[in-house]
Amino acid sequence: xxxxxxxxxxxxxxxxxxxxxxxxxxxxANEVAGAAPPASNGTAPSVPAPPPPPARPAYTLAAxxxxxxxxxxxxxxxxxxxxxxxxxxxxxxxHNDECGGGPMDMTKFHGLWLEFADGRLVGWSLDQAxxxxxxxxxxxxxxxxxxxxxxxxxxxxxxxxxxxxxxxSGVLDEHGTRIASLWAGQICQFD
Numbered sequence: 001x002x003x004x005x006x007x008x009x010x011x012x013x014x015x016x017x018x019x020x021x022x023x024x025x026x027x028x029a030n031e032v033a034g035a036a037p038p039a040s041n042g043t044a045p046s047v048p049a050p051p052p053p054p055a056r057p058a059y060t061l062a063a064x065x066x067x068x069x070x071x072x073x074x075x076x077x078x079x080x081x082x083x084x085x086x087x088x089x090x091x092x093x094x095h096n097d098e099c100g101g102g103p104m105d106m107t108k109f110h111g112l113w114l115e116f117a118d119g120r121l122v123g124w125s126l127d128q129a130x131x132x133x134x135x136x137x138x139x140x141x142x143x144x145x146x147x148x149x150x151x152x153x154x155x156x157x158x159x160x161x162x163x164x165x166x167x168x169s170g171v172l173d174e175h176g177t178r179i180a181s182l183w184a185g186q187i188c189q190f191d
Contacts (some may be wrong), residue, residue, distance in 0.1 A: 001094065015185055019097060028049065031184075054128055055172060059086055059087075059131070060133070060134065060136055061124070061126065061133050061134060061135045061139070061182060061184065062135070062136070062167075062168075062184065063166060063167025063184045063185075064167075064184070064185075065121065065124070065184075065185075066086075066133070069082045069085060069086070069119065070082050070086075070114070070124075071121070072120075072121055072122055072123070072185050073120050073121065073122070074120065074121050074139065075119060075120065075121075076105070076116045076119050076120065076121065076170055079114055079116070079121040080107055080114070083107070083109055083114060084109075084113075086131075087109040087110065087112065087118055087131045088109065090107050090108060090109055091108050091109060091110055092107070092108035093105070093106070093107050093108070094106045094108070096188050097122060099187045099188035099189065100188070101117065101186050101188075101189075102117060104116060104117050104122075104158070104186075105117075106188060107125050108133060110128060110130040110131055111127050111128020111129065111130050111131070111141065112124065112125075112126050112128075112131055112133065113114045113126075113127075113187075114124045115184060115185070115186065115187050116146075118169070121185075122185050122186040123183065123184060123185030123186040123187040124183065124184060124185060124187075125181060125182070125183035125187050126141055126181060126182045126183070127141065127180070127181040128141060128183065129142045135165070135166070135168055137149075137165065139164065139165060139168065139170065139179060139182060140179065140182075141179055141181060141182060142178055142179065143178065143179045144177065144178055144179075145172060145177050145178065145179070148179075149165075151164070151165045152165050153172065154189060155176070157171070159171050160172060160173075160174065160180070161176045167184060168182055168183070168184045169182070169183050169184065170182040170183065
């Protein structure tokens with residue numbers, strides 16, 4: 001009969017525990033329930049990027065203003081505030097006492113002019129591709145003449161080849177091939 005001493009019994013128990021794959025003590029940090037192992041380069045897992053800010057609304061030239069938010073007959077201060085939020089700070093201001101419909105104030109946002117009479121927004125005109133604006137039908141400064149579809153063009157107009165589509169007027173360039181400017185409402189014109 002073989003007798004085992006308590007120290008020998010303890011040694012066999014430890015050897016048996018090591019051989020069975022069991023560990024004594026706490027689990028490593030990366031094995032805690034649900035924890036992700038560290039990235040292979042030794043850095044912590046990356047945090048997802050926050051969602052992008054909401055996109056600015058697309059602004060559309062219309063016969064009654066610029067949608068959304070700029071409608072004819074709104075107060076000048078409100079129109080300037082809305083346009084500044086949409087297009088950045090004004091790039092110019094003018095006043096003209098000799099417009100065909102009477103004195104007018106104009107505020108410029110790059111190629112966009114907002115036109116005011118008696119403190120109210122009464123018209124807009126666009127003569128550059130900035131800000132990048134277009135009508136619901138796709139008319140924009142720089143667009144080819146074919147964008148007019150079947151609209152009539154007055155080749156003999158004093159301002160150049162002039163057209164009107166759904167309450168929005170414009171002229172073609174000197175070659176008659178591209179849209180040079182667009183406008184709606186009351187603008188400063190000389191009769």
